[in-house]
Amino acid sequence: MKTVLGLLLFLTFLFAPLRLAAEPYSIEVNIPVDREPQVAIGLLMNEKTTIQKPNAKIVHTRSGMTTAVFTVDSSEITPLSSASAMVIYDDGSFAFGDIRKLSPGKPVFMRANLPDCPAPEVKVDATLYGQRALLEQLVKIRRERIAFAKRKIAELLANGYDRKLLKAEVSFGLLRKPVISPEDNSVELVDRLSRLLAATKTYKERRAISTK
Secondary structure (H helix, E strand, O other), X not given: OHHHHHHHHHHHHHHOOOOOOOOOEEEEEEEOOOOOOOEEEEEEEOOOOEEEEOOOEEEEOOOOOEEEEEEEOHHHXXXXXXXXXXXXXXXXXXXXXXXXEOXXXXXXXXXXXXXXXXXXXXXXOHHHHHHHHHHHHHHHHHHHHHHHHHHHHHHHOOOOHHHHHHHHHHHOOOOOOOOXXXXXXXXXXXXXXXXXXXXXXXXXXXXHHHOO
């Protein structure tokens, strides 16, 4: 169980979103993609900071455009705010969407008024492009961390431990797919390990009670 917990903590830290908040206004950003992305992250860029909005919804329009949909709170928008979004693919590569100006206090970019074609270029302060460059560097670092995580997970699952986890999944009735692999989708990997850890804890607690 310690190994399962270690894997979970490692993966949770690696893929954890940076910020969550109550967000009443919807923003939609067109993103040019060449394949199906794994995740989308909304970006709210102010004068000095960039706020990440994790778990943005990926929407495909009938005209073939891909759009990232996310929400923000009006208090986060300033007169110099702009919005964008990024998508990350399974291999760690990424793509950025359009940069759009925002207006404080107004609902923004509802689907009814969002065009299905790429937006025209908007003149944006150079500081925002600097923030975008920093984000690109962040993604590069995370991609390297993901590669390291996969190597570490492969080491932890070596010597038959993946088979032991599979046997435990079968025993607890959790089996859905073949043995756990470092090449599995990160969300699926965290889900399987979380369920296995919870089942193991419950089993040990019930066993401790029954032996009293």
